[in-house]
Amino acid sequence: MSVTGFERDCCKDAILINTRSVRTKDCIHAFLTRDGLEHVMEYRARKNGTNAFRLYSEGVIYLHRRENDMYCSLKDVRALKVRRNLLDVDRFLDMMPFVKLVAFFASKGPDGFFDLTSECFDLLDEGADKIRVLANFAERIFVGLGFASDFESCPSCDRHFESDERLGYNIGMSSPVCRECADEFPVLLPGMRRYLSFVRNMGLREAVGVEIAQESIERVCAYQRRRLEHFGVKI
Ligand SMILES: [Zn+2]
Numbered sequence: 001m002s003v004t005g006f007e008r009d010c011c012k013d014a015i016l017i018n019t020r021s022v023r024t025k026d027c028i029h030a031f032l033t034r035d036g037l038e039h040v041m042e043y044r045a046r047k048n049g050t051n052a053f054r055l056y057s058e059g060v061i062y063l064h065r066r067e068n069d070m071y072c073s074l075k076d077v078r079a080l081k082v083r084r085n086l087l088d089v090d091r092f093l094d095m096m097p098f099v100k101l102v103a104f105f106a107s108k109g110p111d112g113f114f115d116l117t118s119e120c121f122d123l124l125d126e127g128a129d130k131i132r133v134l135a136n137f138a139e140r141i142f143v144g145l146g147f148a149s150d151f152e153s154c155p156s157c158d159r160h161f162e163s164d165e166r167l168g169y170n171i172g173m174s175s176p177v178c179r180e181c182a183d184e185f186p187v188l189l190p191g192m193r194r195y196l197s198f199v200r201n202m203g204l205r206e207a208v209g210v211e212i213a214q215e216s217i218e219r220v221c222a223y224q225r226r227r228l229e230h231f232g233v234k235i
Helices: 089-108 113-125 130-144 190-199 204-208 214-231
Strands: 002-004 007-022 026-033 036-042 058-066 072-081 167-170 175-177 184-188
Touching: 007 036, 007 089, 007 113, 026 089, 026 113, 036 058, 036 089, 089 113, 089 130, 113 130, 113 204, 130 190, 130 204, 130 214, 167 214, 184 190, 184 214, 190 214
Parallel strands: 036 072
Antiparallel strands: 002 007, 007 026, 007 058, 026 036, 058 072, 167 175, 167 184
């Protein structure tokens, strides 16, 4: 990083999440960086063609900021990973839940969120099942925020769960709990709990590779969507 007078240059690891047009000649890009979401102006991009890498791709962005400017401007990029398959028109709707999650959680700073998102987009680009990816991506976001679930005992009353016990959900704790401590019940059936417990210490890629019946993973995914909704993001 160099500082010259009121002007400043820097470079950041970045994944392009969204681009929109502004005025007649310019674009604003939303990049996920290790510091959160960064909105970057690219002047004359609509007129001269963009220099940025493609949507969902990843690399290094070189930025310039003048004092009093609301946005950094994009000076240059170096693409490191191009995720072409995610650009298929057919994939547009599939990507929306992931884009919403990234936009929502980027500013909340879950641990390791940039690398988690990068791995998530890699898996989707490689054609991994989107339901399995979404269920496990969401679980790891909660863990990154400090809401790791306890699948052995109730975090509210400390009672040990029976192996075939159905669990409820405590909204304030963002956590599965026993029936007595639950705001919603039943939420987590024994099979869903066994799956989440089995994959809990795995990386995203390894967890997504674990075989599970489609019906079961859809149930787990519905559970995650509900948790996310309680957290304030509807996908
Ligand atoms: Zn309890």
